[in-house]
Amino acid sequence: MRVEVARHAGICYGVERALKLAEEAAESGAPVRTLGPLIHNPQAVQALRDKGVEVAASLEDASEGTLVIRSHGVSPAIIAAAGEKGLDVVDATCPFVRKAHEAAEVLVAEGYTLVIVGEPDHPEVEGIVAHAGGAALVVEDVADLPATLGTRRVGVVVQTTQSAERLAEIVEALLPRCTDLRVINTICSATAKRQEAAHEL
Incomplete structure (x- = not known):
């Protein structure tokens, strides 16, 4: 083998x-x-x-x-x-997780409805939600997005271990549902490198 x-x-x-x-x-x-x-x-x-x-x-x-x-x-x-x-x-x-915390806090403070791309029950995501004051929509994939968001201003952060492809899919689905979309890519660079290396295999 x-x-x-x-x-x-x-x-x-x-x-x-x-x-x-x-x-x-x-x-x-x-x-x-x-x-x-x-x-x-x-x-x-x-x-x-x-x-x-x-x-x-x-x-x-x-x-x-x-x-x-x-x-x-x-x-x-x-x-x-x-x-x-x-x-x-x-x-x-982790400094990358802290970046996600800070990004969530900034987006909420600026009046954006926060969308977190990640696993709802993951400890990291629970921490991000808490730093956002509990006001966040957590989605794992496009199917988790509601038909309407009740707002035209949406801010996005992402669990550090998610893939760039997953983030891109959800951002694409959000575009027609809002007029002001701000995305802060908080994917860990080490995660991105590992995913790329795995694809090479």
Whole structure:
């Protein structure tokens, strides 16, 4: 059997950064927990445990020490609640995800109806919705778009791991439904490179 590895593969920058921040936090000797697993890899999660980094399923599971926010990001309310509990918060939100948060905030502040291209139940998308104040329409594909949007001003951001093709399809479908369409492409560059490399295979 022949195994080919794509030109771009492995842990992305955002997750690698989160792992490093968690390991650095553990060096203090204080209790360290991540809010959910930092990576979908049991071996890597166990390696963190071996270094003193545990996983908290929810904020209630972290009562002291340091709380590491994973690269998906969370709502501002969770960050605030962690601070109120006296936890030392290490925000390892991926810079690309943070860009999506900021873009959503700007579009809502400027009066656009926000459309997020992504998976409704994904933690990253939930965080983007929260940063938009809860006012957003999340769509995975064109079929999720309503016939009418009730507005002529639409702003679009996208989950960082979505494909450019999916974004383009939804933007094309939105064009005839509004007169003022602003699109901020928040797809992670590493994701784009991985998708391109996969297509090459």
